[in-house]
Amino acid sequence: MLTDEQIDYLFKFCEKHYVYYYEVQLELVDHLANAIEAKMAEDKKLSFEDALDKVYKGFGTMGFAPIVAEKQLQVFKISKAAYWKFIKEQFGWPQVLSVLFFSTLLYYTISWNESAGAILLVGILFYGIASNLYHHIRLTRKVKKTGKKFALLNFSFHSNLGFLALYFLLQILSHLDEVHPLGYSIVVGFYIVLFVASDKVTNNIEEKLVTEYPDAFQVAS
Protein backbone atom coordinates (compact mmCIF):
# COMPACT_ATOMS: atom_id res chain seq x y z
CA MET A 1 0.00 0.00 0.00
CA LEU A 2 1.25 3.49 -0.83
CA THR A 3 2.05 5.88 2.00
CA ASP A 4 0.09 9.07 2.72
CA GLU A 5 3.03 11.10 1.42
CA GLN A 6 2.95 9.18 -1.88
CA ILE A 7 -0.78 9.77 -2.18
CA ASP A 8 -0.18 13.51 -1.58
CA TYR A 9 2.51 13.38 -4.25
CA LEU A 10 -0.03 11.90 -6.69
CA PHE A 11 -2.43 14.80 -6.05
CA LYS A 12 0.42 17.21 -6.81
CA PHE A 13 1.31 15.15 -9.88
CA CYS A 14 -2.27 15.55 -11.15
CA GLU A 15 -2.12 19.32 -10.61
CA LYS A 16 1.22 19.47 -12.41
CA HIS A 17 -0.51 17.77 -15.35
CA TYR A 18 -3.33 20.32 -15.43
CA VAL A 19 -5.92 18.37 -13.47
CA TYR A 20 -7.24 21.04 -11.10
CA TYR A 21 -10.68 19.65 -10.32
CA TYR A 22 -10.99 17.61 -7.18
CA GLU A 23 -13.65 15.30 -8.65
CA VAL A 24 -11.19 14.22 -11.36
CA GLN A 25 -8.13 14.23 -9.09
CA LEU A 26 -9.75 11.83 -6.60
CA GLU A 27 -10.50 9.26 -9.26
CA LEU A 28 -7.15 9.60 -11.01
CA VAL A 29 -5.18 9.37 -7.76
CA ASP A 30 -6.94 6.13 -6.87
CA HIS A 31 -6.34 4.78 -10.37
CA LEU A 32 -2.66 5.77 -10.36
CA ALA A 33 -2.21 4.36 -6.85
CA ASN A 34 -3.80 1.01 -7.80
CA ALA A 35 -1.75 0.74 -10.97
CA ILE A 36 1.50 1.71 -9.18
CA GLU A 37 0.83 -0.82 -6.41
CA ALA A 38 0.25 -3.52 -9.05
CA LYS A 39 3.46 -2.62 -10.90
CA MET A 40 5.51 -2.55 -7.68
CA ALA A 41 4.05 -5.92 -6.65
CA GLU A 42 5.08 -7.39 -10.03
CA ASP A 43 8.59 -5.96 -9.82
CA LYS A 44 9.82 -5.57 -6.24
CA LYS A 45 12.82 -3.50 -7.34
CA LEU A 46 10.72 -0.89 -9.11
CA SER A 47 10.67 2.50 -7.34
CA PHE A 48 7.50 4.51 -6.79
CA GLU A 49 8.69 7.21 -9.22
CA ASP A 50 9.51 4.72 -11.99
CA ALA A 51 6.22 2.92 -11.50
CA LEU A 52 4.36 6.24 -11.74
CA ASP A 53 6.23 7.09 -14.91
CA LYS A 54 5.22 3.76 -16.48
CA VAL A 55 1.61 4.12 -15.39
CA TYR A 56 1.35 7.69 -16.70
CA LYS A 57 2.68 6.58 -20.09
CA GLY A 58 -0.32 4.22 -20.24
CA PHE A 59 -2.58 7.29 -20.49
CA GLY A 60 -1.16 7.98 -23.94
CA THR A 61 0.33 11.10 -25.48
CA MET A 62 -2.58 13.31 -24.41
CA GLY A 63 -2.12 12.34 -20.75
CA PHE A 64 -5.05 13.36 -18.55
CA ALA A 65 -6.37 16.00 -20.99
CA PRO A 66 -9.22 13.94 -22.59
CA ILE A 67 -10.48 12.93 -19.13
CA VAL A 68 -10.58 16.53 -17.89
CA ALA A 69 -12.22 17.78 -21.11
CA GLU A 70 -14.92 15.11 -20.98
CA LYS A 71 -15.55 15.78 -17.28
CA GLN A 72 -16.13 19.49 -17.93
CA LEU A 73 -18.56 18.67 -20.71
CA GLN A 74 -20.46 16.15 -18.59
CA VAL A 75 -20.65 18.49 -15.60
CA PHE A 76 -22.16 21.13 -17.88
CA LYS A 77 -24.70 18.57 -19.14
CA ILE A 78 -25.55 17.43 -15.60
CA SER A 79 -26.12 20.98 -14.35
CA LYS A 80 -28.17 21.80 -17.45
CA ALA A 81 -30.37 18.75 -16.85
CA ALA A 82 -30.78 19.76 -13.18
CA TYR A 83 -31.71 23.29 -14.23
CA TRP A 84 -34.47 22.08 -16.57
CA LYS A 85 -35.70 19.69 -13.92
CA PHE A 86 -36.10 22.57 -11.47
CA ILE A 87 -37.71 24.76 -14.13
CA LYS A 88 -40.26 22.01 -14.83
CA GLU A 89 -40.94 21.83 -11.08
CA GLN A 90 -42.01 25.47 -11.21
CA PHE A 91 -45.02 24.40 -13.25
CA GLY A 92 -46.63 22.65 -10.32
CA TRP A 93 -49.84 24.30 -9.01
CA PRO A 94 -48.42 26.08 -5.92
CA GLN A 95 -45.61 27.63 -7.99
CA VAL A 96 -47.88 28.56 -10.92
CA LEU A 97 -50.32 30.23 -8.51
CA SER A 98 -47.59 32.28 -6.84
CA VAL A 99 -46.15 33.38 -10.22
CA LEU A 100 -49.69 34.27 -11.40
CA PHE A 101 -50.21 36.25 -8.21
CA PHE A 102 -47.09 38.37 -8.76
CA SER A 103 -47.76 38.79 -12.49
CA THR A 104 -51.36 39.87 -11.87
CA LEU A 105 -50.30 42.18 -9.04
CA LEU A 106 -47.76 43.78 -11.35
CA TYR A 107 -50.27 44.06 -14.21
CA TYR A 108 -52.84 45.90 -12.08
CA THR A 109 -50.23 48.05 -10.34
CA ILE A 110 -48.79 49.23 -13.68
CA SER A 111 -52.30 49.79 -15.09
CA TRP A 112 -53.17 51.83 -11.98
CA ASN A 113 -49.94 53.77 -11.59
CA GLU A 114 -46.90 53.33 -13.79
CA SER A 115 -44.42 54.60 -11.16
CA ALA A 116 -45.74 52.22 -8.51
CA GLY A 117 -45.52 49.42 -11.09
CA ALA A 118 -41.91 50.34 -11.88
CA ILE A 119 -41.04 50.24 -8.15
CA LEU A 120 -42.65 46.79 -7.82
CA LEU A 121 -40.81 45.63 -10.95
CA VAL A 122 -37.46 46.86 -9.61
CA GLY A 123 -38.26 45.24 -6.24
CA ILE A 124 -38.85 41.84 -7.85
CA LEU A 125 -35.77 42.30 -10.01
CA PHE A 126 -33.51 43.07 -7.06
CA TYR A 127 -35.00 40.35 -4.91
CA GLY A 128 -34.13 37.84 -7.65
CA ILE A 129 -30.58 39.13 -8.03
CA ALA A 130 -30.02 39.33 -4.25
CA SER A 131 -31.36 35.83 -3.72
CA ASN A 132 -29.17 34.40 -6.54
CA LEU A 133 -26.12 36.24 -5.25
CA TYR A 134 -26.72 35.16 -1.64
CA HIS A 135 -26.91 31.48 -2.59
CA HIS A 136 -23.98 31.74 -4.96
CA ILE A 137 -21.69 33.57 -2.50
CA ARG A 138 -22.59 31.13 0.29
CA LEU A 139 -21.64 28.17 -1.92
CA THR A 140 -18.47 29.83 -3.22
CA ARG A 141 -17.30 30.62 0.35
CA LYS A 142 -18.00 27.07 1.49
CA VAL A 143 -16.01 25.66 -1.44
CA LYS A 144 -13.19 28.18 -0.95
CA LYS A 145 -12.72 26.90 2.61
CA THR A 146 -11.97 23.43 1.23
CA GLY A 147 -9.04 24.84 -0.74
CA LYS A 148 -10.13 22.71 -3.70
CA LYS A 149 -11.57 23.38 -7.12
CA PHE A 150 -14.70 21.61 -8.31
CA ALA A 151 -15.72 21.26 -11.94
CA LEU A 152 -19.35 21.19 -10.83
CA LEU A 153 -19.01 24.74 -9.56
CA ASN A 154 -16.93 26.16 -12.40
CA PHE A 155 -18.90 24.66 -15.28
CA SER A 156 -22.35 25.20 -13.97
CA PHE A 157 -25.05 26.09 -16.47
CA HIS A 158 -27.61 27.80 -14.24
CA SER A 159 -26.15 31.30 -13.99
CA ASN A 160 -26.34 31.71 -17.79
CA LEU A 161 -30.12 31.49 -17.85
CA GLY A 162 -30.41 33.67 -14.75
CA PHE A 163 -28.56 36.37 -16.66
CA LEU A 164 -30.79 35.84 -19.70
CA ALA A 165 -33.84 36.58 -17.57
CA LEU A 166 -32.10 39.59 -16.11
CA TYR A 167 -31.32 40.84 -19.62
CA PHE A 168 -35.01 40.62 -20.63
CA LEU A 169 -36.04 42.49 -17.53
CA LEU A 170 -33.49 45.24 -18.05
CA GLN A 171 -34.67 45.57 -21.65
CA ILE A 172 -38.22 46.01 -20.43
CA LEU A 173 -37.19 48.54 -17.80
CA SER A 174 -35.41 50.61 -20.42
CA HIS A 175 -38.51 50.57 -22.68
CA LEU A 176 -41.11 50.96 -19.95
CA ASP A 177 -43.30 53.36 -21.94
CA GLU A 178 -43.51 51.18 -25.04
CA VAL A 179 -44.40 47.82 -23.48
CA HIS A 180 -47.95 46.73 -22.60
CA PRO A 181 -48.45 45.90 -18.88
CA LEU A 182 -49.30 42.34 -19.91
CA GLY A 183 -45.80 42.12 -21.44
CA TYR A 184 -44.19 43.05 -18.09
CA SER A 185 -46.30 40.50 -16.27
CA ILE A 186 -45.34 37.65 -18.60
CA VAL A 187 -41.63 38.47 -18.47
CA VAL A 188 -41.71 38.88 -14.69
CA GLY A 189 -43.41 35.49 -14.38
CA PHE A 190 -40.67 34.04 -16.57
CA TYR A 191 -38.00 35.81 -14.50
CA ILE A 192 -39.39 34.43 -11.21
CA VAL A 193 -39.38 30.89 -12.62
CA LEU A 194 -35.76 31.29 -13.73
CA PHE A 195 -34.35 32.78 -10.57
CA VAL A 196 -36.15 30.32 -8.30
CA ALA A 197 -34.80 27.44 -10.44
CA SER A 198 -31.35 29.03 -10.37
CA ASP A 199 -31.40 29.17 -6.54
CA LYS A 200 -32.51 25.56 -6.41
CA VAL A 201 -29.68 24.46 -8.71
CA THR A 202 -27.14 26.28 -6.53
CA ASN A 203 -28.52 24.51 -3.45
CA ASN A 204 -28.51 21.24 -5.36
CA ILE A 205 -24.84 21.71 -6.33
CA GLU A 206 -23.97 22.44 -2.68
CA GLU A 207 -25.83 19.34 -1.48
CA LYS A 208 -24.21 17.18 -4.16
CA LEU A 209 -20.69 18.39 -3.37
CA VAL A 210 -21.07 18.01 0.41
CA THR A 211 -22.59 14.52 0.04
CA GLU A 212 -20.13 13.25 -2.56
CA TYR A 213 -16.97 14.80 -1.11
CA PRO A 214 -17.49 14.75 2.65
CA ASP A 215 -13.73 14.52 3.28
CA ALA A 216 -13.12 17.90 1.63
CA PHE A 217 -16.00 19.65 3.41
CA GLN A 218 -15.36 18.06 6.83
CA VAL A 219 -11.85 19.50 6.83
CA ALA A 220 -13.27 22.87 5.84
CA SER A 221 -15.96 23.05 8.53
Add this chain to the structure above:
Amino acid sequence: MNNPSLYKGILRPIVIRLLEENGRMYGFEITQKVKAITNGKVKITEGALYPLLHSLEAEGILEAEQEFVDNRMRKYYKLTSKGKKVSKHSFGEITEFVLHLQNIFNLKLA
Protein backbone atom coordinates in the same frame (compact mmCIF):
# COMPACT_ATOMS: atom_id res chain seq x y z
CA MET B 1 -4.74 -6.28 -28.04
CA ASN B 2 -4.04 -6.99 -31.68
CA ASN B 3 -6.03 -4.04 -33.00
CA PRO B 4 -7.42 -1.64 -30.39
CA SER B 5 -9.56 0.23 -32.94
CA LEU B 6 -11.69 -2.92 -33.38
CA TYR B 7 -12.91 -2.55 -29.79
CA LYS B 8 -13.51 1.20 -29.79
CA GLY B 9 -17.18 1.07 -30.73
CA ILE B 10 -18.07 -1.63 -28.23
CA LEU B 11 -16.37 -0.27 -25.12
CA ARG B 12 -19.69 1.12 -23.90
CA PRO B 13 -21.59 -2.21 -23.96
CA ILE B 14 -18.53 -3.95 -22.47
CA VAL B 15 -18.53 -1.59 -19.45
CA ILE B 16 -22.31 -1.83 -19.04
CA ARG B 17 -22.19 -5.62 -19.20
CA LEU B 18 -19.39 -5.84 -16.63
CA LEU B 19 -21.28 -3.61 -14.23
CA GLU B 20 -24.42 -5.66 -14.68
CA GLU B 21 -22.53 -8.81 -13.78
CA ASN B 22 -20.44 -7.40 -10.96
CA GLY B 23 -22.78 -4.93 -9.29
CA ARG B 24 -20.38 -2.10 -8.67
CA MET B 25 -16.85 -1.52 -9.88
CA TYR B 26 -14.20 1.20 -9.93
CA GLY B 27 -12.18 2.30 -12.96
CA PHE B 28 -8.99 0.36 -12.35
CA GLU B 29 -11.00 -2.76 -11.50
CA ILE B 30 -12.79 -2.57 -14.86
CA THR B 31 -9.49 -2.39 -16.78
CA GLN B 32 -8.14 -5.37 -14.83
CA LYS B 33 -11.31 -7.41 -15.24
CA VAL B 34 -11.28 -7.00 -19.03
CA LYS B 35 -7.60 -7.89 -19.09
CA ALA B 36 -8.24 -11.02 -17.02
CA ILE B 37 -11.28 -12.20 -19.01
CA THR B 38 -9.42 -11.85 -22.33
CA ASN B 39 -6.10 -13.20 -21.04
CA GLY B 40 -4.48 -9.83 -21.54
CA LYS B 41 -5.50 -9.59 -25.21
CA VAL B 42 -7.86 -6.64 -24.67
CA LYS B 43 -6.57 -3.64 -22.73
CA ILE B 44 -8.90 -0.77 -22.01
CA THR B 45 -6.98 2.49 -21.93
CA GLU B 46 -7.63 4.96 -19.14
CA GLY B 47 -7.99 7.76 -21.67
CA ALA B 48 -10.99 5.96 -23.16
CA LEU B 49 -12.49 4.47 -20.00
CA TYR B 50 -12.86 7.50 -17.71
CA PRO B 51 -14.47 9.82 -20.29
CA LEU B 52 -16.91 6.98 -21.04
CA LEU B 53 -17.72 6.44 -17.34
CA HIS B 54 -18.31 10.17 -16.86
CA SER B 55 -20.48 10.30 -19.95
CA LEU B 56 -22.58 7.31 -18.82
CA GLU B 57 -22.94 8.94 -15.40
CA ALA B 58 -24.17 12.17 -16.99
CA GLU B 59 -26.67 10.20 -19.09
CA GLY B 60 -28.06 8.65 -15.91
CA ILE B 61 -27.02 5.15 -16.95
CA LEU B 62 -24.52 4.90 -14.10
CA GLU B 63 -24.47 6.31 -10.62
CA ALA B 64 -21.38 6.73 -8.51
CA GLU B 65 -20.66 6.28 -4.83
CA GLN B 66 -17.44 7.03 -3.02
CA GLU B 67 -15.79 5.09 -0.28
CA PHE B 68 -12.61 5.58 1.70
CA VAL B 69 -10.40 2.57 0.91
CA ASP B 70 -6.85 2.21 2.31
CA ASN B 71 -5.68 5.83 2.46
CA ARG B 72 -7.65 7.28 -0.43
CA MET B 73 -11.15 7.82 -1.79
CA ARG B 74 -12.46 5.36 -4.34
CA LYS B 75 -15.27 6.01 -6.78
CA TYR B 76 -17.49 3.03 -7.54
CA TYR B 77 -19.91 2.93 -10.43
CA LYS B 78 -23.11 0.92 -10.67
CA LEU B 79 -26.03 0.72 -13.07
CA THR B 80 -29.12 2.80 -12.38
CA SER B 81 -32.56 1.40 -13.14
CA LYS B 82 -32.31 3.18 -16.51
CA GLY B 83 -28.87 1.58 -16.94
CA LYS B 84 -30.32 -1.89 -16.34
CA LYS B 85 -32.81 -1.35 -19.15
CA VAL B 86 -30.05 -0.05 -21.43
CA SER B 87 -27.98 -3.11 -20.55
CA LYS B 88 -30.66 -5.49 -21.85
CA HIS B 89 -30.97 -3.48 -25.04
CA SER B 90 -27.20 -3.24 -25.62
CA PHE B 91 -26.83 -7.00 -25.07
CA GLY B 92 -29.36 -7.56 -27.86
CA GLU B 93 -27.50 -5.11 -30.10
CA ILE B 94 -24.15 -6.80 -29.51
CA THR B 95 -25.60 -10.25 -30.20
CA GLU B 96 -27.00 -8.95 -33.47
CA PHE B 97 -23.66 -7.25 -34.27
CA VAL B 98 -21.75 -10.51 -33.73
CA LEU B 99 -24.25 -12.33 -35.93
CA HIS B 100 -23.73 -9.81 -38.72
CA LEU B 101 -19.95 -10.14 -38.40
CA GLN B 102 -20.28 -13.90 -38.66
CA ASN B 103 -22.34 -13.53 -41.81
CA ILE B 104 -20.04 -10.94 -43.37
CA PHE B 105 -16.85 -12.86 -42.68
CA ASN B 106 -18.46 -16.23 -43.07
CA LEU B 107 -17.25 -17.23 -39.62
CA LYS B 108 -18.23 -20.45 -37.91
CA LEU B 109 -18.31 -20.66 -34.13
CA ALA B 110 -16.59 -23.67 -32.62
